[in-house]
Amino acid sequence: MTAPKPDGTDRPRIRISAEASQAIDSWAWGLADGTLRLWQLPDAINSLWNVAFEHGRASRDEEVHQLRVERDRYWLRSFPDAERQEYLLSRLDQAAALANRPDVDDVLDEAWRLYCAGLNNIREPIRLTVTQDCREVA
Structure with a gap:
């Protein structure tokens, strides 16, 4: 048995009805424009949203870290030489x-x-959280 392709091109496309597609699309735009809140949506959509959000956030962690390091470097370089030296010696x-x-x-x-x-803790699975109407969602 061969391993699945990392890009997922060997997997079948999931299909849903036109009505379901329209509902999910309207919910997405409702969340975007503020006419809907996440807690109003079905639990399965909450799960999908939360998993996608966490994956998206995690995919940017390294870039955010690198940008913070760069920001700190520029901040330190903004000091005149004597002040920078004094600051670094103080830290040492x-x-x-x-x-x-x-x-x-x-x-x-x-x-x-x-x-x-x-x-x-980083490797802990996503835990269930309780929504406003006391439903548990991933």
């Missing part, structure tokens, strides 16, 4: 003071534990 002094604490190993161990716990 703060880091050195933290590293010079007698409990530095405990602090670093706790930071590592929290970091590792955070990695586990």
Whole structure:
């Protein structure tokens, strides 16, 4: 058995009725223009929306991170040379003071534990949330 193609071109297209298509399309535009709220829609549409939103957001995480790094670099470069040097030396002094604490190993161990716990949280499945009318949606 061969593995499915990553782009999904080997999968059949899903078809729905014209009425269902029109309803979903009108709901999408209702959400866009504010005449509908997500909680008003059927649970299955809520699930689709939430999964699509999370995938879309996650697909941009690396770019957002890179843009923040670039923003911070430009922010630091906006300082005159003497102020930039003073700022960087101050940050190094703060880091050195933290590293010079007698409990530095405990602090670093706790930071590592929290970091590792955070990695586990990233991989948690999407949990059900309760909507305004107390329905659970993914």
